[in-house]
Amino acid sequence: MCVRRCLVGLTFCTCYLASYLTNKYVLSVLKFTYPTLFQGWQTLIGGLLLHVSWKLGWAEINSSSRSDVSTWLPASVLFVGIIYAGSRALSKLAIPVFLTLHNVAEVILCGHQKCFRKEKTSPAKICSALFLLAAAGCLPFNDPQFDPGGYFWAVIHLFCVGAYKILQKARKPNALSDIDQQYLNYTFSVVLLALASHPTGDLFSVLDFPFLYFYRFHGSCCASGLLGFFLMLSTVKLKSLMAPGQCAAWIFFAKVITAGSSVLLFDTILTSATVGCLLLGGLGEALLVFSEQKGS
Template sequence: MPFRRFLLGATFCCFYLLFYFTNKYVLSVLKFTYPTLFQGWQTLVGGLLLAVSGKLGWVEVHSISRSAALSWLPGSVLFVGNIYAGSRALSRLPIPIFFTLYNASEVVACFIQKLIQREATSLMKLLSVMLLLAAAVCLPLHDPQFDPSGYFWAVIHFLCVGGYKVFKRSKSSLLSDLEQQYINYVFSVLLLAFSAHPTGDLFGALEFPFLHSYKFHSGCCASGVLGFLVLLATVRLKSSLPVEHCAAWVFLAKVLAAVLSLFVFDIVVNIPTVCCLLLSCLGEALFVYSKRSAAER
């Protein structure tokens, strides 16, 4: 049993790393900066694979009532904001910088949860949130590759992620994770498809120099499939392991992706930037530990 759990966690880490590396390659190396089309393709592939998997009985996706789908609509709006802004940010920011800012979503989620429920926060969780916030605030002040547009979209990204986390917790008993994601996929495809023309992405993509390159098509196909595999691995991880163990594997996947990206993609760092990255890692590690402490009580 421990080996099977380790294998499941290692598989999740591999899919997670490959997913972000593929996205970064298409968005930054090939410079395909048309998020409505790129994210629309990802969600279309994910939706089709999820629907086929459900029909074949590989995963459980029950019929979704109209009332349940409508109740999940705010979550889908946040999901679209998450993937759109995340795509914009990742195209301009190195992966370690992106993850450091992404971790600030826990600060947003904690703040919203505190306003809604007014529940007591443990000292460990409060300390971890403060470290994550400090790292995210100090990072743009010392980043030698500071990109205002990239940081702007990163802020939109982690605000949407934080709001989505809180919304998901409040609606988790109504729909399964796969059913929630299926609604997200359908809504995203429709919204992004209608947005491709007004945003100018459609005409811009027609002039994209790598449009007929096998590297571009391979990267886009791999990105869509890997996104679906990350979803399945995440759902399997959550159903097989305690919440604190799942958080630990996600933390490990981020660290591996951030460290290995230094050897794959171009990134310029200085000592203050490295300190901010390490501070974020420490904050997330303490956040994972706070979940373990909460589970033991």
């Protein structure tokens, strides 16, 4: 069982690393900044592969009641916000900066649990929230590659992620499995993003994209769709096999190796102040992992 958990954890880290690096390459190096099309493509591939897996018996998707589906609809709307805003932010921000801002979503979840659900919060989790907030708050003033648009979309992204996590925690037990939720997310996202591609101008602007007929672009887009699907599957498997603390530790490890690798592969300017902010954010997440392992 231990070997199996390690294999699942390493598979998750590999998919996480490859997915982020591929998306960053498409968004920043190739500059394919048409999020309704890019995210629509990814969710279409993910939805089709999940549907095929279901039909072949490789994945189980339950026939949910109409009330369960309608109850999950606000979460699917937030999912679209997560991937759309995340795509816009990642195209303008370095991966370590993006991940540091993304982690503030945990502060939103923690604050909701403390203030509205009156759950007991450990000192480690409180310190973690403070460190994550401090790191994210100081980054805009110490980022030599500061981009207002990137930070704007990152803030929208983290609020959507935080709200999505809150809805996930509030759902009825056994109402919808993680696979069911993702299937609904994929279906809703494809429809909404397809409808939004014309009003946003992406549908016709993409015709001017210089790499539209290049194999590098086609290969990267195919890889991004496949990697996103495998990342989703490995995340579901990770959560089903491991305790929350172990799962959080693997996610933290995946973020560390992804942030470190991105600095070597992409044009990233780091000053001592920027590194200090990133390390503070890393310390905050490490404390969050510690608190999860203690069962707080």
